[in-house]
Amino acid sequence: MITVLSGGVGAARLLRVLRDARDARQLRAVVNVGDDLVMHGLTICPDLDTILYTLAGLNNDETGWGLAGESWRVMDELTALGGESWFRLGDRDLATHLYRSQRLAAGATKTLVSAELAASLGVAVTLLPVTDDPVSTVFETGLGRLSFQEYFVRHHHEIPVTRVEIVGATAARPTAVALAALNEAERIVIAPSNPVISIDPILQIPGIRDALARRRTDVVAVSPIVNGAALKGPADRLLGELGYDVSCVGVADFYGELVGTWVIDHADAGHADELTRRGFDVRVTTTIMGRADHDVALAAAVLT
Amino acid sequence: MITVLSGGVGAARLLRVLRDARDARQLRAVVNVGDDLVMHGLTICPDLDTILYTLAGLNNDETGWGLAGESWRVMDELTALGGESWFRLGDRDLATHLYRSQRLAAGATKTLVSAELAASLGVAVTLLPVTDDPVSTVFETGLGRLSFQEYFVRHHHEIPVTRVEIVGATAARPTAVALAALNEAERIVIAPSNPVISIDPILQIPGIRDALARRRTDVVAVSPIVNGAALKGPADRLLGELGYDVSCVGVADFYGELVGTWVIDHADAGHADELTRRGFDVRVTTTIMGRADHDVALAAAVLT
Numbered sequence: 001m002i003t004v005l006s007g008g009v010g011a012a013r014l015l016r017v018l019r020d021a022r023d024a025r026q027l028r029a030v031v032n033v034g035d036d037l038v039m040h041g042l043t044i045c046p047d048l049d050t051i052l053y054t055l056a057g058l059n060n061d062e063t064g065w066g067l068a069g070e071s072w073r074v075m076d077e078l079t080a081l082g083g084e085s086w087f088r089l090g091d092r093d094l095a096t097h098l099y100r101s102q103r104l105a106a107g108a109t110k111t112l113v114s115a116e117l118a119a120s121l122g123v124a125v126t127l128l129p130v131t132d133d134p135v136s137t138v139f140e141t142g143l144g145r146l147s148f149q150e151y152f153v154r155h156h157h158e159i160p161v162t163r164v165e166i167v168g169a170t171a172a173r174p175t176a177v178a179l180a181a182l183n184e185a186e187r188i189v190i191a192p193s194n195p196v197i198s199i200d201p202i203l204q205i206p207g208i209r210d211a212l213a214r215r216r217t218d219v220v221a222v223s224p225i226v227n228g229a230a231l232k233g234p235a236d237r238l239l240g241e242l243g244y245d246v247s248c249v250g251v252a253d254f255y256g257e258l259v260g261t262w263v264i265d266h267a268d269a270g271h272a273d274e275l276t277r278r279g280f281d282v283r284v285t286t287t288i289m290g291r292a293d294h295d296v297a298l299a300a301a302v303l304t
Numbered sequence: 305m306i307t308v309l310s311g312g313v314g315a316a317r318l319l320r321v322l323r324d325a326r327d328a329r330q331l332r333a334v335v336n337v338g339d340d341l342v343m344h345g346l347t348i349c350p351d352l353d354t355i356l357y358t359l360a361g362l363n364n365d366e367t368g369w370g371l372a373g374e375s376w377r378v379m380d381e382l383t384a385l386g387g388e389s390w391f392r393l394g395d396r397d398l399a400t401h402l403y404r405s406q407r408l409a410a411g412a413t414k415t416l417v418s419a420e421l422a423a424s425l426g427v428a429v430t431l432l433p434v435t436d437d438p439v440s441t442v443f444e445t446g447l448g449r450l451s452f453q454e455y456f457v458r459h460h461h462e463i464p465v466t467r468v469e470i471v472g473a474t475a476a477r478p479t480a481v482a483l484a485a486l487n488e489a490e491r492i493v494i495a496p497s498n499p500v501i502s503i504d505p506i507l508q509i510p511g512i513r514d515a516l517a518r519r520r521t522d523v524v525a526v527s528p529i530v531n532g533a534a535l536k537g538p539a540d541r542l543l544g545e546l547g548y549d550v551s552c553v554g555v556a557d558f559y560g561e562l563v564g565t566w567v568i569d570h571a572d573a574g575h576a577d578e579l580t581r582r583g584f585d586v587r588v589t590t591t592i593m594g595r596a597d598h599d600v601a602l603a604a605a606v607l608t
Contacts, residue, residue, distance in 0.1 A: 041345040041405030073375050077399030081424045084406055091395055095381030101345030102388055120385045 003028045003185035007198020008047045009232055010224055011191035012054035013289045015125060021299035024124035028181040033129045034137035034166055034201030035148035039087055042097040043104055048114055048127060049096055056121035067092050086154050111175050128181055130202045133172035137201050138165045157234035161241050164196055169204035182211040189302055190221035194235040195254045217260045220302055222287055223248035227267040249274050263301050307332045307489035311502025312351045313368060313536055314528055315495035316358035317593045319429060325603035328428035332485040337433045338441035338470055338505030339452035343391055346401040347408055352418055352431055353400055360425035371396050390458050415479050432485055434506045437476035441505050442469045461538035465545050468500055473508035486515040493606055494525035498539040499558045521564045524606055526591055527552035531571040553578050567605050
């Protein structure tokens, strides 16, 4: 069994690659909930939904976000009413949020709702929110403290960040199934998600960091920084603003001794010696997903 | 200024008739909130929305409920996910609920949200929820205690009711603007809404019944029972189950000394003497709305 610490798009793509290389039922994702939000009364879990939609084959691969064949009637009408519509929720996507909100109101946990949604959409990978307790990622910026979606969507992650705080993390409890997924995995994978705002909110939940540290030799991380830049999103910018080198070496420094093996891209082969000197095993392969031969190579580097 | 105690469809149609006969800005509706509900995390106010949509010209006059040109993408997807979809929410309608829920979460009252929605949709009639506090109409039935929408939508108001309770009514406060609308009105109209489940939840809010009793000679009620039957919904059935005559006389007994003048249909002219004997003024006219000459006659009977 393989357990993948997961944020949004990067994790969803890696999970798809690993799923195609191996039985889906052997895969578990322990997923970030730090950017979950309540909007219009609806509980929205962006990372869980991105993974769910991607594994269900419902995502829009062209735009890189949202659902294929999405429609926007509700948002159009909400805009006409003068409502807050900067956070775009498609009609199809809204059904997921209505379903989840209704089930949570009826007493279900996020973990149970994730299992129900996965079953409905035919997703055999097990999706496990790291915690069922509320946590929220907050950004300290020149504009004050911003919520995840204010920073990410409303301000297009274009303002300098001085500190990232995961509010509620120290009081949150990891779910028993998420902890078991880490303890029982033959291998723990850290997806090429944003280290600062996708993976760190998972690591800050009490017990998770220890669970990884105990398994260090079985922890494989895929660098989200290739050739000095993030493939998507502000990982490069945030690493720099928080004082890390914007490279796979900076990411390795960020995670420190939690990782045993680094998987880096051919473009970063020049950093391999530096990582080896820091005590990591290193595998150099193609980390950019989307081409069948590349995906097979990446899956092999991660799984073997 | 005219103030109308209002439920859903019957009130919406009467308000439209009065609005067409008089300046909309002289009309205020004090609206039932007993069938408001939270579903999928969204706060839904069926009576306020029915009035809003009808006065905005957005309602579907053919079906008698919902919005013209409505689409159902979200509900279709929610059904596919296995979610609760017996309470049908159209895409356009959902935008209203998202707007309201977001504004309530931001600290706005239902009264303020109603004013904002009316302004957005160009409705000049003032819509006033009777209270901003939570109240909910509950039905005691052979199937146990049912919420309004469980009784009304899920069970199609087809099960016998032994008692109706307005939970939260005694602790609720009427809004200052709703009370003022009653105290300052030259005439108070009770719309031909369901007496038991649309108007009584308004009357049970502390202070409302007294406000009407003080103004009895200025209170005009339009009978929702014509020729022994309700035009729409279970008003006839409920009156009978609760021990009232299923006629305009039974409705008059239900409201008692709150009403000064009864407006009844030609079909019920035979009851006029009985109402007069009970101390009411009586006007006989056409109470079935939808034909221009009938509407003018009804407006005249109510307003003059």
